[in-house]
Amino acid sequence: MKNNKLLPILGGVLGVAAILVFFLTRGVPGNTPAAEKLPLLQAAQKAIPGLDSMTDYDGDEFFDIVGVSPAEYTEFLYRTGENEKGLVAREALIVRARDADAAKRVLEVFNHYHAQRETETRSYAPDIYQMLEKSSVSLKNNTVALLISENSAAETAAFLAGE
Amino acid sequence: MKRLTALLLCLTLLCAVPLCAGATQEEEEEETLAFSIPAAIERLPDETLMGFFTDSVFVGDSISQRFRTYTKDRRVEEPGFLSNAKFLVTQSYLLFVASKNYVSKVSSNLTYQGQEMSLCMIMGKMKPKRVFILLGVNDYIGEKLDKAEEYVTRTVSLIHKYSPDTQIYFQSLTPVTRTFCKRKDYRTMWDQYNVLLKGLSETNDFTYIEIAQGLKDDEGYLPEALAMDKEYHLNNAGVEIWVSELLDFAQSQYEQGLWAPKV
Structure with missing residues (x-):
């Protein structure tokens, strides 16, 4: 019983x-468990066409040019591509921040960088300025991405789907 | 007596022969020295000359941004290309803005570690051994020669104030294409600015580097075969010539005893 x-x-x-x-x-x-995330470069290569032909920058250069300290992230990617006039046009800035606070700081730095690039190109390179207007900084979990290109929204969505 | 005299004469003659031979030899040696050409200073290998750019910074606008991209791409296969030289570039940067010790509220500024800063302040933070500047295109400086002297001398003065040990080099403006000169003869204006710049280097504390000549055709234009945009942005072939001019300059510094490669 x-x-x-x-x-x-x-x-x-x-x-x-x-x-x-x-x-x-x-x-x-x-949430995508950390164990299922691809290494950042592989994840970016799947989502961003032509990434491999863009110029790659190391961590020191990323800090000097954009202003993100290595202390803020576990992985980063910074690449640029030129237009037909030889001007830096396409850019891919991606950071997997160490934690939520770091992600917020990186978000702010990326937004500042985006604004500076708009100032730089507004009169000088209107076609690049238009591309910047179509692009914006995105945050998902602790991954921050700024993909400056003609297809920024689609590439960003494709990349962040795996984050 | 006669035999003795003959013997003495023979002995004298025998002694005189080596003395004459010695004198002739000395004359020959003197002749050789008078016509000898001093040994030429050897041309250092390019890899060695690139050491001249260690701990240096290249400052400029979109023209130098092209140079940065070229350098980055070369460093994939040749990590020592231009040593560890860094780049401070902004697409529409002005010589006028570079001559200020504050950031511009209307024009684009250089940024360093995420912060907009004046050139002199960045120099104060980086304290590079050498800074190579190429600016003036966005100012259309050839049309403002009266302002050019002020901008250049103030830039030099400010850099020295913030980073006294940094050696300053102003590169000549690179040439422009015939297409770019359809509206105005910028070719002549650019050349006039370069002449002014060279003259200023003789009375101010900076060095002028001539990089334009190797990029010009017979009429002084940048050939379109060396331009990406049919105006003035150099393609890879054009930047290669630019690098070649810089290496020649490094060689000249070596020959003048102003620089020696690290052993």
Whole structure:
């Protein structure tokens, strides 16, 4: 008799435990577990056409040119591409920040950089300025991205889908 | 007596021969020295000359931005290309803005580590060994020669104030295409600015580097084969000539004893 009462209780406890284990290993729906993320370069190559032909910059240059300190991120990518006149036009700035606070700081730096590029090109290179107007900084989880291109919105969406 | 005299004469003659030979040899040696050409100073390999640009910064506008892209791409295969030289470039940067010790509220500024700053302040932070400046195109400086002297001398003065040990080099403006000169003869104006710049280098504390001559055709224009935009932005072939001119300059500094490569 006692066993008959205990079995449903035991089954309920096991069921709850199973659900807990499921979510602990899979994460909250909508978040991509860190273990499933591709390395940043691979993820960017899948989403950004022509990335491999763009000029690559190291961490020191990224800090000097854009202003993001290596202390803020675990991975970064900074590449530029020229237009037919030899001017830097396309740019890919991506950071996987160390934490949420770092991501907020990087977001601010990227927005500042975007504004500076608009000032630089507004009169001098109207075609690049137009591209900048179509581009904006995006944040998902702790990944911050600024993709300056003719197809910025699509490339950004494609890239952030995996973040 | 006669035999003795003859013997003495023979001995004298025998002694005189080596003395004469020695004198002749000395004369020959003197002749050789008089006509000898001093050994020419050897041309250093390009890889060695690139050491001249260690701890240097190139400052400029979109023309130098092209140079930066070219350098970055070369460094993929040749990490020592132009040593560890850095670039401070902004597409529409003005010589006028470079001559100020504050940031412009209307024109584009240089940025360093995310902050807009004046050139002299950045020099104060970076303290490079050498700074190579190429500016003036966006100012249309050839049309403002009266202002050019003020901008150049003030830029030099400010850099020295913020970074006294930095050696300053102003590069000549690179030439423009015939297409760019359809409206006005910018070719002549650019040349006049370069003459002014060279003259200023003789009375101010900076060095002038001539990089334009190798880029010109017989009429003084930039050939369109060296331009990306049919105006003045150099393509890779044009930048290669620019680099060649800089290496020649480094060689001249070596020959004048003003620089020596690190052993």
